[in-house]
Amino acid sequence: MSFHLYDSLRREIVEFQPLRPGRVSIYVCGPTVQGAPHLGHMRSRVNFDVLRRWLEFTGHAVTLVSNVTDIDDKILAKAAEAGHQWWAHAYRYEQAFGAAFRSLGVPATYEPRATGHVPEMIELIGELIERGHAYQIEGTADVYFDVASWPAYGELTGQRADDLEPAEGEDSRGKRDPRDFALWKSHKPSEPRTASWLSPWGRGRPGWHIECSAMAGKYLGETFDIHGGGLDLRFPHHENEQAQSRAAGRGFARHWMHHAWVTMAGEKMSKSLGNTADVAAAVAKHGGRAVRLWLAGPHYRSAIELSEASLAEAAAQLARIDSFLQRAAAAGPDLPFGHAARLPQEFSAAMNNDLGTPTALAVLFGTVKEGNLALEAGDLEAVRAAQAAVGMMLRVFGLDPASPEWADAAAGDDLKPVVDGLVGALLEQRAQARARKDWPAADAVRDTLNKLGLKVDDTPNGPRWSLEA
Structure with missing residues (x-):
């Protein structure tokens, strides 16, 4: 290259x-x-x-x-x-x-x-x-x-x-x-x-x-x-x-x-002007990966304007990516070993052109969209290809949630089993309501989860929940 x-x-x-x-x-x-x-x-x-x-x-x-x-x-x-x-x-x-x-x-x-x-x-x-x-x-x-x-x-x-x-x-x-x-x-x-x-x-x-x-x-x-x-x-x-x-x-x-x-x-942004933004506060509110995405997304030679909306948008973008990865992981068995993982050519071309991160991120988001469409179509091979490509691109940006540098952040997910249990209990209530054809009760559980920012997908292997972007 x-x-x-x-x-x-x-x-x-x-x-x-x-x-x-x-x-x-x-x-x-x-x-x-x-x-x-x-x-x-x-x-x-x-x-x-x-x-x-x-x-x-x-x-x-x-x-x-x-x-x-x-x-x-x-x-x-x-x-x-x-x-x-x-x-x-x-x-x-x-x-x-x-x-x-x-x-x-x-x-x-x-x-x-x-x-x-x-x-x-x-x-x-x-x-x-x-x-x-x-x-x-x-x-x-x-x-x-x-x-x-x-x-x-x-x-x-x-x-x-x-x-x-x-x-x-x-x-x-x-x-x-x-x-x-x-x-x-x-x-x-x-x-x-x-x-x-x-x-x-x-x-x-x-x-x-x-x-x-x-x-x-x-x-x-x-x-x-x-x-x-x-x-x-x-x-x-x-x-x-x-x-x-x-x-x-x-x-x-x-x-x-x-x-x-x-x-x-x-x-x-400088201390002398007094217009600083605390790193710890931004990370506590939006997460380290979202703050990193916000900093890495614009081209390095372009100024970045700090605002609460821009950080929130970065967090939402990351949630969309993570939601796809979670849904892809739950979609079914992995393909046989040796299934080719390819980095999109457009991504490589952008990164090789003076570190063109905006174009590279557009390719990443486009691949996530393709992966979601493949999930809806039940095309597991296309899902796995998108999943592998997204993982590779995230590693380049330092955003792969499975990478060691985010281990401390993951350790902060001690509440995740609790959340999983609570959401699982609600989904069980919904399943029981559906079994007795109590559709209003089932819909009420789904609507409650949606209001909390969670999306429920009914799959052949049972309901799956993820963060809704």
């Missing part, structure tokens, strides 16, 4: 060829653990998890690394506000992000912490100084990247270095150029000593951008396949990552993929 993606560096659709045949390496910028996760944070990991699953489905072994930024100006400030140790504050929210990721079934191969990789950062900074691309400000431990020394600066975002402004909040004192960015920051007396490390330039801590370059290099090598993240990271973070890595002689990312934002009222 030939996979095409939109490369943010080239600003065009390109054919993706892995650096190493059969193996794909992906680095995704992870969270800065200053506060609780929101749905905007989750989009990145869901989108790139779908990419990982599709590449694995097509025969590649994928390594996906997503970092945890656990030392940062914002973390120090937030911890001081709350009266907590900075490292305890960061760990608390790292755990919250981990729980949120698990609730949406999005693992990474590895999640390195910035604080665990300071030696690698110091080594990379030293290489940049040796090559003439970084300098230390006299009398301090501050080290900056020299933007003017790297003519390709601005290449990722398509900007000329001369037109760029320094990042907001950057201290310009002592810098050769206002655009130069921090690689190493001097320890300040107002900051905890625990938030600093010894270096050849003095006690201090790393700048944000150097963290990702060092961690990506350690685990994926000097050159790797794909670097991903949100559009808001393109400048200055990703631009600076690319500049410092390549200035140090590393190939760094061969392709860049950036996803659009989750928005509320047209604005990017």
Whole structure:
């Protein structure tokens, strides 16, 4: 299969060829653990998890690394506000992000912490100084990247270095150029000593951008396949990552993929704007699979507008899929072993075309519809073909209810035997009413179940109930 993606560096659709045949390496910028996760944070990991699953489905072994930024100006400030140790504050929210990721079934191969990789950062900074691309400000431990020394600066975002402004909040004192960015920051007396490390330039801590370059290099090598993240990271973070890595002689990312934002009222979801949506609350109300479907359904380069209606619609779509699978499983005996399971060609074509999830989902829903029609017609072979295809597509999207990542959610189905028993008792009452030809009583039971959102199908093997979409 030939996979095409939109490369943010080239600003065009390109054919993706892995650096190493059969193996794909992906680095995704992870969270800065200053506060609780929101749905905007989750989009990145869901989108790139779908990419990982599709590449694995097509025969590649994928390594996906997503970092945890656990030392940062914002973390120090937030911890001081709350009266907590900075490292305890960061760990608390790292755990919250981990729980949120698990609730949406999005693992990474590895999640390195910035604080665990300071030696690698110091080594990379030293290489940049040796090559003439970084300098230390006299009398301090501050080290900056020299933007003017790297003519390709601005290449990722398509900007000329001369037109760029320094990042907001950057201290310009002592810098050769206002655009130069921090690689190493001097320890300040107002900051905890625990938030600093010894270096050849003095006690201090790393700048944000150097963290990702060092961690990506350690685990994926000097050159790797794909670097991903949100559009808001393109400048200055990703631009600076690319500049410092390549200035140090590393190939760094061969392709860049950036996803659009989750928005509320047209604005990017962010803590600073106050327009966040709690992950745990959304999962508790709609279920992790439904939230994941809502995040994965739109094309990754399209913005997603958050609303209660959109989450509810995702839950309803998932209920329709699950209802078909339940009815198909109860339709009769399985076909003989070896019955071919085929992934629809249109689904593969959509996924290979820059991860075209909207078209792929349309194929999934169409296959569910075909399966339901086959159920009504009693065509078991067509039912089994649709059932197998739907299962394969759900696995690509990370939505297969039988997959291990949803085991915890399934464990929450402790009430299912109770529900099964209650519904079964009502269906038995209905069967007794039908047996004595008390049609009003039988219809009353059916109507009660319908009002509760349940659908009853009379099959040759007895009545079956399912969630009604």
